[in-house]
Amino acid sequence: GQSLEQPSEVTAVEGAIVQINCTYQTSGFYGLSWYQQHDGGAPTFLSYNALDGLEETGRFSSFLSRSDSYGYLLLQELQMKDSASYFCAVRDQNGGFKTIFGAGTRLFVKA
Amino acid sequence: DTAVSQTPKYLVTQMGNDKSIKCEQNLGHDTMYWYKQDSKKFLKIMFSYNNKELIINETVPNRFSPKSPDKAHLNLHINSLELGDSAVYFCASSQDSAERAFFGQGTRLTVV
Numbered sequence: 001g002q003s004l005e006q007p008s009e010v011t012a013v014e015g016a017i018v019q020i021n022c023t024y025q026t027s028g029f030y031g032l033s034w035y036q037q038h039d040g041g042a043p044t045f046l047s048y049n050a051l052d053g054l055e056e057t058g059r060f061s062s063f064l065s066r067s068d069s070y071g072y073l074l075l076q077e078l079q080m081k082d083s084a085s086y087f088c089a090v091r092d093q094n095g096g097f098k099t100i101f102g103a104g105t106r107l108f109v110k111a
Numbered sequence: 112d113t114a115v116s117q118t119p120k121y122l123v124t125q126m127g128n129d130k131s132i133k134c135e136q137n138l139g140h141d142t143m144y145w146y147k148q149d150s151k152k153f154l155k156i157m158f159s160y161n162n163k164e165l166i167i168n169e170t171v172p173n174r175f176s177p178k179s180p181d182k183a184h185l186n187l188h189i190n191s192l193e194l195g196d197s198a199v200y201f202c203a204s205s206q207d208s209a210e211r212a213f214f215g216q217g218t219r220l221t222v223v
Contacts, residue, residue, distance in 0.1 A: 085152055098167050
């Protein structure tokens with residue numbers, strides 16, 4: 001089966017940098033994605049890593065280490081609007097491609 | 112144009128009823144999914160269809176039956192609704208092995 005672990009909550013202040021870690025276990029690993037979900041909204045795609053290393057997209061960066069089954073999402077210059085839930089998700093190719101989500105990390109950004 | 116649209120957005124119904132949620136995507140994607148998000152925000156995959164064929168059926172009660180009339184549509188029919196079915200149901204689509212899934216706005220189902 002598959003499993004993903006990420007912290008349930010993180011709190012940070014505006015302007016700060018926060019890192020949300022994710023460890024995973026799956027036999028059909030294809031890539032690691034990150035999604036953001038605001039209350040009452042739909043998950044929206046942030047980034048994807050298939051290979052080891054850092055991917056940067058504006059204020060957000062995502063890192064993957066396949067050998068450690070570990071990744072993280074880095075959010076810089078935090079803004080109040082970044083308060084949301086962040087999900088790491090494994091792209092799994094066993095039995096057909098599917099995206100398996102972690103339980104989500106609730107980020108609270110304080111002024 | 113909305114990429115993935117699902118209807119209705121809200122659904123309140125009594126236990127024992129049968130209801131359907133519709134989903135359509137205009138992205139030309141091959142694969143569509145249904146996810147269930149419970150009150151603790153856990154997003155669990157239920158079904159995946161690729162080109163109208165069921166390829167993933169996670170452990171879901173057989174009261175839930177997906178139907179894909181064509182690759183742009185994936186509907187979810189639920190029989191004999193139970194209180195525990197209350198959740199937000201998200202439809203999503205992706206292009207086969209592509210990394211990005213696009214989600215619909217969600218359907219908040221409340222069973223009373």
